[in-house]
Amino acid sequence: MADNTLRFELVAPERLLASEEVDMVVLPGSEGDFGVLPQHAPFLSLLRPGVIGIYRGDKLERRIFVAGGFAEVNGQGCIVLGEAAEPVDELDAEKARQALRNAEEDLADAKEPSESERERLERAIRVAQARLEAAEAA
Amino acid sequence: MASLKELRNRIDSVKQTRKITSAMKLVAASKLKRAQEQAEASRPFADRMSAMLANLAAGVRDLPDAPRLLGGTGSDETHLIVVATADRGLCGGFNSSIVRGVRRRVTALQAEGKQVKLMLVGRKGRDMLRREFGDIIVEYVDGIAGKRRVDFGDAQLIADKILERFDAGEFDVCTLVFNKFKSAITQVLTFKQLIPVEPPVRDEEAAAEGGALYEFEPSEERILDELLPRNLAIQIFGALLENSASEQGARMAAMDSATRNAGDMIHRLTLSYNRQRQAQITKELIEIISGAEAV
Incomplete structure (x- = not known):
């Protein structure tokens, strides 16, 4: 590995989405966004639904939305196990709004949801909200 | 021994079956490719x-x-x-x-x-x-x-x-x-x-x-x-x-071997169909000749 670039991999359950040398990535950690530069200390974090920013040089090169997942930083680079990853410019604000409405209705319609059921629905809403924010910001 | 018509029907039906199995084989092959790709990608x-x-x-x-x-x-x-x-x-x-x-x-x-x-x-x-x-x-x-x-x-x-x-x-x-x-x-x-x-x-x-x-x-x-x-x-x-x-x-x-078996079967059936047809022709000839001799 080159010392001044970072090996970044984004993997979804279905396929490998990105595997490249970059200068910096900014990840939506569950406790707040964090940036990863080359030579970062080993680190494991949960991700919340949000946007991954990939930087080359000082420029933001690509933005990818993830619905959650895990990030691992180690000596070999930075690996993100992401769920439902989509490039931000392919997000559709209108669709995202619809998805959010659906998710909210699902929760409202659920009669006496069990705890796990409620958790799942609330999670769906959080994902939909984050997707909408990402789509509108783009 | 089956009659000529029965044999012909058998052959036709096995041919149909062979068409189906070979089509299924091709479909499975293309699905296999996709499934394999998906498995690898994951x-x-x-x-x-x-x-x-x-x-x-x-x-x-x-x-x-x-x-x-x-x-x-x-x-x-x-x-x-x-x-x-x-x-x-x-x-x-x-x-x-x-x-x-x-x-x-x-x-x-x-x-x-x-x-x-x-x-x-x-x-x-x-x-x-x-x-x-x-x-x-x-x-x-x-x-x-x-x-x-x-x-x-x-x-x-x-x-x-x-x-x-x-x-x-x-x-x-x-x-x-x-x-x-x-x-x-x-x-x-x-x-x-x-x-x-x-x-x-x-x-x-x-x-x-x-x-x-x-x-x-x-x-x-x-x-x-x-x-x-x-x-x-x-x-x-x-x-x-x-x-x-x-x-x-x-x-x-499975479909590959079924197709092959159907081919073998058609071959055998065709053989016995031809043999029987020949026997029948010979028989008819004998009947005509002995009929002519009797006159």
């Missing part, structure tokens, strides 16, 4: 996840309050066997080899005095196991193997069902049965233990890197709590993909 995620899990598990496994998914419930009295089969037949020994393996495993476990429960995925497995083990089947998940491609959501669904039962304390050990894809003609019947998780072995290189020095955010336990159920879904997803590739491979092989 491998990186599973690999990375095992590596991550290995790093995490190494530190936590031996603690007394390790998550139950990892450490187990401390007993192995009740087993849940998740059986993944196809929705369709005509794929050689694909389904029956799974069912046979399950039957053996269930009998062995029951002989040890353990309780066994079955969770079935795929219609064929249900059809074959229902009569014998109807009373221990706790769940049947439908309409997954029949889909065009395996969806991660399906795997998640199965994982959720398993977790729900695990949290309710319905079983201690969970094993997944499926056919692992080796090549288009060989599938390996595989029993994979899902719960408690068999921790993947951390590879030496990563260990030398000082894997224990990771920082965790939010905390090691929280990450594990999220990672373990996710890992379950991934394992199931991988197995379903392997299974669907195996199914298509098995079908392709």
Whole structure:
């Protein structure tokens, strides 16, 4: 590995989405966004639904939305196990709004949801909200 | 001996069958390609996840309050066997080899005095196991193997069902049965233990890197709590993909030999048809000649 670039991999359950040398990535950690530069200390974090920013040089090169997942930083680079990853410019604000409405209705319609059921629905809403924010910001 | 007309009909019908089997073979071949690609594409995620899990598990496994998914419930009295089969037949020994393996495993476990429960995925497995083990089947998940491609959501669904039962304390050990894809003609019947998780072995290189020095955010336990159920879904997803590739491979092989057998049969039938036609012509000639002689 080159010392001044970072090996970044984004993997979804279905396929490998990105595997490249970059200068910096900014990840939506569950406790707040964090940036990863080359030579970062080993680190494991949960991700919340949000946007991954990939930087080359000082420029933001690509933005990818993830619905959650895990990030691992180690000596070999930075690996993100992401769920439902989509490039931000392919997000559709209108669709995202619809998805959010659906998710909210699902929760409202659920009669006496069990705890796990409620958790799942609330999670769906959080994902939909984050997707909408990402789509509108783009 | 069959009459000429009967033979002709037989030949026509075998020819039709051959058309169907050879078409099925081609379809299976193209589906196999797609299934194989999908299985390969999903491998990186599973690999990375095992590596991550290995790093995490190494530190936590031996603690007394390790998550139950990892450490187990401390007993192995009740087993849940998740059986993944196809929705369709005509794929050689694909389904029956799974069912046979399950039957053996269930009998062995029951002989040890353990309780066994079955969770079935795929219609064929249900059809074959229902009569014998109807009373221990706790769940049947439908309409997954029949889909065009395996969806991660399906795997998640199965994982959720398993977790729900695990949290309710319905079983201690969970094993997944499926056919692992080796090549288009060989599938390996595989029993994979899902719960408690068999921790993947951390590879030496990563260990030398000082894997224990990771920082965790939010905390090691929280990450594990999220990672373990996710890992379950991934394992199931991988197995379903392997299974669907195996199914298509098995079908392709089965249809290939069926096509060949149909060809052989047509050959034999044509031979006996011609022989009989000749005999008939000879017979008619003899009749004409002896008729002429008699005049």
